[in-house]
Amino acid sequence: MTSKSKFNWKSWASYLALIGCMSIAVNWWQTRDAAMGSVAGFHGRLLDGSEFSMADYQGKPVLIHFWATWCPVCDLEKGSIQSISEDYTVVSVASWSKGVEPVTRYMRDNELTFPVLLDDSGDWAQTFRVRGVPASFIVDQQSMIVSAVSGYTTELGLRVRLWFAGREG
Numbered sequence: 001m002t003s004k005s006k007f008n009w010k011s012w013a014s015y016l017a018l019i020g021c022m023s024i025a026v027n028w029w030q031t032r033d034a035a036m037g038s039v040a041g042f043h044g045r046l047l048d049g050s051e052f053s054m055a056d057y058q059g060k061p062v063l064i065h066f067w068a069t070w071c072p073v074c075d076l077e078k079g080s081i082q083s084i085s086e087d088y089t090v091v092s093v094a095s096w097s098k099g100v101e102p103v104t105r106y107m108r109d110n111e112l113t114f115p116v117l118l119d120d121s122g123d124w125a126q127t128f129r130v131r132g133v134p135a136s137f138i139v140d141q142q143s144m145i146v147s148a149v150s151g152y153t154t155e156l157g158l159r160v161r162l163w164f165a166g167r168e169g
Contacts, residue, residue: 036145038142038143038144039054039143040054040055040143041054042143044117046091046116047118048115050115052115052117054139057139057143058141058143060088060141061088061089061162062088062089063138063162064136064137065090065093065134066092066095066128066133066136067081067133068094068096069094069097069103069106070097071133071134076152077134077152078110078112079155080154080158081114085115088166091117093116093117093119093124093125094116094119095119095125096133097118097120099118103118130150134150134151134152134153135149136158137149138161138162139165140165140166147165149161
């Protein structure tokens, strides 16, 4: 006589809750020193030669996304960042990527059109206290960082954070 094993939803729910709590704890640890507060003065020259200034985006949520051409996790996220840039303001910061040519080639080869601020020296990464790439900062309508995430983040996770940052209140 064979007995069918029942799928135990409670056990699976407990495992998923534990994994979720661990993910939140790891992200908190990785971003514990990340910059928070106002980024109203954040500005620079983009890869295409135009100027970027957070002052131009007052009243809108913004995603500031740090990445590098050599980063495999950043490569996994590039499609999500491109998609988000079609609906929200995105400024990406290519840190430690060895100059204009490699970043321009990467953007062209991957058909990416979001704005890029070149940060070869890592000065912007240091200002935002980025410990590694990818790292994303969600900025609310008052130019305040309201969320920092390090490592791979789903498109849905970033969109939900941007949606909350864009709510008045």
